[in-house]
Amino acid sequence: MGLKLVLTGNYALAYAAKVARVNVVAAYPITPQTSVVEKLAEFIEEGELDAVMIRVESEHSALAACFGAALAGARVFTATSSQGLLYMHEVVHWASRARAPMVMGIVTRTIGPPWNIWPDHTDYMDQRDTGWVMSFAMDNQEAFDLTLQAFKVSEDPRVYLPVMVGIEGFILGHTSMPVEVPEQKLVDEWLGPRRQPYVVDGSEHLAIGNLASPEDTEEFFMDIQNAMEQARKVVVEVEEEYSKITGRPFKGPVECFKCEDAKYVAISMGAWSGDLMESILQLRDEGYSVGLLRIRYYRPFPGDYIFEKANSTKGVVVFDRAVSFGSYGPIFLDTAASFLKHARKTPYIKNVVAGIGGVNITSDDFSRILKRFVHEVESDDVNVFEWYHKGKVVK
Amino acid sequence: MSRPPLPYKARDVVLPGDAACPGCPIPIAWKVLSAVFGDKMILVIPASCSSVVVGMYPGNSLRASVIHVPFASAAAVASGVSEALKKRGITDVQVIAWAGDGGTADIGMASLSGAAERNHDFIYIMYDNEAYMNTGIQRSSSTPRGAWTTTTPVIGKSEEKKDVAKIMIAHGVPYVATASIGYVHDFYNKLVRASKIRGFKFISLHAPCPIGWRFDPRYTVKIARLAVESGLWILYEYYDGKIHLSGPSRPYMDPSKRKPVEEYLKLQGRFRRIDDELLKSIQEYVEKNWEWVKRHM
Numbered sequence: 076m077g078l079k080l081v082l083t084g085n086y087a088l089a090y091a092a093k094v095a096r097v098n099v100v101a102a103y104p105i106t107p108q109t110s111v112v113e114k115l116a117e118f119i120e121e122g123e124l125d126a127v128m129i130r131v132e133s134e135h136s137a138l139a140a141c142f143g144a145a146l147a148g149a150r151v152f153t154a155t156s157s158q159g160l161l162y163m164h165e166v167v168h169w170a171s172r173a174r175a176p177m178v179m180g181i182v183t184r185t186i187g188p189p190w191n192i193w194p195d196h197t198d199y200m201d202q203r204d205t206g207w208v209m210s211f212a213m214d215n216q217e218a219f220d221l222t223l224q225a226f227k228v229s230e231d232p233r234v235y236l237p238v239m240v241g242i243e244g245f246i247l248g249h250t251s252m253p254v255e256v257p258e259q260k261l262v263d264e265w266l267g268p269r270r271q272p273y274v275v276d277g278s279e280h281l282a283i284g285n286l287a288s289p290e291d292t293e294e295f296f297m298d299i300q301n302a303m304e305q306a307r308k309v310v311v312e313v314e315e316e317y318s319k320i321t322g323r324p325f326k327g328p329v330e331c332f333k334c335e336d337a338k339y340v341a342i343s344m345g346a347w348s349g350d351l352m353e354s355i356l357q358l359r360d361e362g363y364s365v366g367l368l369r370i371r372y373y374r375p376f377p378g379d380y381i382f383e384k385a386n387s388t389k390g391v392v393v394f395d396r397a398v399s400f401g402s403y404g405p406i407f408l409d410t411a412a413s414f415l416k417h418a419r420k421t422p423y424i425k426n427v428v429a430g431i432g433g434v435n436i437t438s439d440d441f442s443r444i445l446k447r448f449v450h451e452v453e454s455d456d457v458n459v460f461e462w463y464h465k466g467k468v469v470k
Numbered sequence: 471m472s473r474p475p476l477p478y479k480a481r482d483v484v485l486p487g488d489a490a491c492p493g494c495p496i497p498i499a500w501k502v503l504s505a506v507f508g509d510k511m512i513l514v515i516p517a518s519c520s521s522v523v524v525g526m527y528p529g530n531s532l533r534a535s536v537i538h539v540p541f542a543s544a545a546a547v548a549s550g551v552s553e554a555l556k557k558r559g560i561t562d563v564q565v566i567a568w569a570g571d572g573g574t575a576d577i578g579m580a581s582l583s584g585a586a587e588r589n590h591d592f593i594y595i596m597y598d599n600e601a602y603m604n605t606g607i608q609r610s611s612s613t614p615r616g617a618w619t620t621t622t623p624v625i626g627k628s629e630e631k632k633d634v635a636k637i638m639i640a641h642g643v644p645y646v647a648t649a650s651i652g653y654v655h656d657f658y659n660k661l662v663r664a665s666k667i668r669g670f671k672f673i674s675l676h677a678p679c680p681i682g683w684r685f686d687p688r689y690t691v692k693i694a695r696l697a698v699e700s701g702l703w704i705l706y707e708y709y710d711g712k713i714h715l716s717g718p719s720r721p722y723m724d725p726s727k728r729k730p731v732e733e734y735l736k737l738q739g740r741f742r743r744i745d746d747e748l749l750k751s752i753q754e755y756v757e758k759n760w761e762w763v764k765r766h767m
Binding site for chain 1 (some may be wrong): 502509511512514521522523525526527528529533534535536537538539540542543545546547548549550551552553554555556557558560563581582583587588590690742750764
């Protein structure tokens with residue numbers, strides 16, 4: 076039997092790193108990530124976790140130190156947020172392109188200016204093209220589960236890429252709920268010792284990252300694209316195994332909530348999906364045929380699955396908590412591209428950008444947006460893009 | 471320390487056919503590293519000429535381990551490598567952050583300072599060619615006053631050279647040294663001493679660059695030695711709370727033994743436009759540095 080603990084989302088990340096028996100943690104403080112690494116420092120100083128804590132002088136160095144330790148054969152973990160994630164962005168790319176398995180928690184927070192510590196997905200989405208496998212949790216249990224699974228995904232020889240796990244700052248990060256933490260022995264047997272494609276420890280002569288021709292460089296990057304394709308299978312396998320040993324329900328890269336028979340489907344990611352689920356239950360009571368596809372893995376993007384589940388609906392509305400200024404929300408762009416892969420004619424696909432800068436979106440807001448979307452589709456007049464702000468729609 | 475035969479195993483580790491320019495000081499220094507550590511070293515190299523000199527994939531001109539890293543991150547990556555090796559109980563390999571003056575004195579300063587303060591167990595070597603040579607001779611904070619660079623193209627650099635060794639001494643690390651590719655035995659001895667000390671070690675290695683300093687490639691070592699002989703570059707070690715002047719620099723504590731700085735300057739095109747006023751300020755810089763060294767001996 077494992078333990079059932081009341082944990083904040085941030086502590087859930089720390090506990091996952093602990094039971095994964097990380098060897099090295101390197102981190103730099105930023106709100107709202109701080110309590111992740113404070114907890115890990117406590118584990119280490121109390122002797123509950125046999126690891127080295129490198130208290131670096133910046134996020135750039137946090138990931139750089141993790142990178143060095145990972146190459147030298149250590150299982151590593153770090154966590155950051157917002158400006159910190161942007162500051163380490165260079166090394167985020169470096170780690171995946173060097174195929175260094177590692178895990179990072181992203182406790183999301185918007186980007187300044189203005190200074191604002193509330194969550195959206197802007198910082199997380201800024202890492203979209205870095206070659207990391209990217210998951211995102213809806214609650215604290217999932218924050219724990221995805222983080223622990225991230226180590227196994229990252230160290231799978233078919234993948235060998237770093238993995239980042241997103242949780243919304245404060246909403247999950249600083250609120251508590253019961254979290255099942257599996258028994259250490261069970262985790263040890265399942266996760267096993269660290270695996271990585273190469274180790275730089277002096278045992279052989281390796282040069283990592285030498286100058287390369289355009290052709291060789293392109294091949295390295297094509298390998299990452301292939302590894303992402305492999306990761307689609309691996310994340311499912313890893314969750315299936317995890318589900319088997321822990322008894323936790325299997326959800327897959329996309330969770331289908333009331334989507335099987337739905338005529339209209341919403342797509343979302345993160346904590347606000349809980350409010351969206353509430354809204355969907357409410358609307359179902361009112362007779363609306365609505366459902367939800369909740370993204371749990373953003374990279375590799377589960378586009379085929381989304382297409383399969385949503386293609387026969389009348390309309391798909393994609394909620395984004397980030398926007399590519401001058402274009403659309405990133406999840407919308409991925410969704411639209413995924414539909415075009417399979418079909419020339421698609422259902423209506425609408426993008427709603429909302430909750431930016433930490434603006435709270437309630438289940439009532441979701442209900443209002445969903446009802447209007449149904450109306451738009453029925454009257455064959457859909458606004459493809461909306462920025463929903465304080466109850467109003469800005470087209 | 472005695473003078474060992476040098477470099478006794480260099481060809482086994484620093485292979486022929488690297489991508490260095492003629493007269494480049496980098497392979498000279500690497501041969502000294504290999505004479506001390508053989509193939510049991512992990513070089514952490516940020517963006518610099520050395521990123522090129524190592525060679526092109528799938529080739530590798532070093533029979534040792536190399537990790538190429540982003541510009542600002544050498545000290546941080548080396549921190550991670552050394553901690554991971556310690557955790558794994560591996561003690562027979564030397565971690566060396568090998569960075570230029572730009573990657574150290576400028577963009578790498580924060581990560582260097584952090585690693586020094588945390589006292590991680592590795593050697594940080596700043597090979598100081600006094601400008602951004604790989605990108606085409608742009609000024610760094612380690613460029614000396616008066617030097618022409620492509621970003622100080624008309625009047626030369628107006629500011630004094632940043633003294634990174636002094637900054638490292640202020641960090642209270644267990645070992646700081648200056649060295650020169652013109653004195654390989656001295657450099658060798660310093661590496662040996664550094665390798666026996668646990669914690670953070672910093673070596674500032676003077677490394678004349680024929681391309682950037684505008685001199686004939688045959689003069690690399692000669693110019694490195696002139697810097698010492700004129701008293702401009704002072705070789706010392708700092709440990710146990712004080713400066714220990716190194717053998718090659720000892721005679722030049724006496725100003726009358728020093729060669730005129732003009733001898734050093736005139737061989738280099740980068741100082742072509744130097745006037746009497748600048749010459750005077752360089753002379754004052756020499757005196758000031760010696761005073762500082764003497765005070766801390």
